[in-house]
Amino acid sequence: MLFTDGSVDTKTRIGFGAYLAINSTESPRADLKTKVKVKKFENTSSTTLELQTLLWAIDDVFLLHPEKTKRVAVYSDSQNILGLLARRSSLEVREYFSRDGKQLNNTEFYQQFFKAMDQCDCQIIKVDGHKPRHSKNDTDQLFALVDKAARFALREFNRQIS
Structure with a gap:
């Protein structure tokens, strides 16, 4: 099981x-x-950070040890990540260009994500990221660990530079 999340400051474009x-x-x-595990990313946005974090996690954990890679359940609250596999063929057909060129x-x-998905047997599972504590099941509680870690790291970073 792999849980990923990120938190970004839109003004500084720094995220964790x-x-x-x-x-x-x-x-x-x-x-x-x-x-x-927590990592700082610079010049990012919330959409980009979610992808960067997932790619880092897959690379860090699974691609370094392909002989140990098995089926992986990836838990994310990122709509972008959840929809990417369904969008793959249209993105590739358009060669990653928008309709307006x-x-x-x-x-x-996106290309790195698809390559990683081809190398790992990953299932992407949606998590509701910010449920009230009383509504959280075990999966939600595990996801909350990464959510809190990312938000805490960003708050601490911002506190230190203020």
């Missing part, structure tokens, strides 16, 4: 992505919290 890769949900939440902003990341 976070991921959690686990084989089982058996571990206590406190142990899982220590396994969340402009190259899409995230062309490079």
